[in-house]
Amino acid sequence: MPEETLVVAVPKGRVLEQLVPRFERVGFDVGVLTKKSRKLIREDAKRGLRFLLLKPDDVPTYVEYGAADLGVVGRDVLLEREYDLYAPLDLGIGRCRLAVAGLSDVAYPPPPGKTLRVATKFPNVATRHFQAKGQPVEMIFVQGSVELAPLTGLADVIVDIVETGETLRQNGLAVLEDIHEVSSVLVANRVGLKLKRERIAPLLEALREE
Known part of the structure; x- marks a missing residue:
């Protein structure tokens, strides 16, 4: 995997439906997320993005262990389990x-x-x-x-x-x-945040301003 690729874990289901418009407004190719397919890994090669489609409860595990750089997860999951994650942004969806x-x-x-x-x-x-x-x-x-x-x-x-x-x-x-x-929050792997700060920081800022 190229070092600059940003891996984002997203939950399948209702929250993803609410997330798509937010991602679209910050320039993501959401077509790779919305197209009918059984593929659990979706690539936006032009923007260097890789999406993992997961069960909601599994998102923070993939982020914590570094299989994904960022993830979207309900705060209820974070409250129930103690993950070593950085949660910089409440997305205000899935309320x-x-x-x-x-x-x-x-x-x-x-x-x-x-x-x-x-x-x-x-x-x-x-x-x-x-x-x-x-x-x-x-x-x-x-x-x-x-x-x-x-x-x-x-x-x-x-x-x-x-x-x-x-x-x-x-x-x-x-x-x-x-x-x-409870609402959905963006979480980041702490090591990935440091290594890919130049990719992640502008995305966080765009999502905050959106």
């Missing part, structure tokens, strides 16, 4: 929030001393949140369809990403407490 949710009639906060059963795919975020409140919890890790947990008695509440709240409402749940606002 949502991490929240505690449950049945509308659940006792929340629970009576003093009661252990709260919490189902979530964000156990570290949830644990820190409840520890700060002095609330004893039993954490139950689940990967998907977390809304089922209160409905089946698996857990008292859940901690999950909430965008519009429609999925919660359709399942008879409600937001009980907001934990953290």
Whole structure:
């Protein structure tokens, strides 16, 4: 790979759709991102760019280990795991929030001393949140369809990403407490940032001004 090539890890799905107009306005050839193809590596040879299309949770791993110089990732992923990354820019896309949710009639906060059963795919975020409140919890890790947990008695509440709240409402749940606002941020590999500063710095500035 030529030294000057800039490798950018981007998440597949909804966030990429919101990211494309931003990239287009700063001069990226977004056609390589939007064309129908199963290729997971897309090249913009004219501008010396290589895009890696990844699952959102994998983006920071590729950046941290130097397989990509830059990446776009939800702040929720960074909050859950401790990555050694530089996060210079909030892109303001993919906006949502991490929240505690449950049945509308659940006792929340629970009576003093009661252990709260919490189902979530964000156990570290949830644990820190409840520890700060002095609330004893039993954490139950689940990967998907977390809304089922209160409905089946698996857990008292859940901690999950909430965008519009429609999925919660359709399942008879409600937001009980907001934990953290979330949006997508640009992250950089610390070594790559130093080695390719002449390429990365103008891009950061253009995205800030856009």
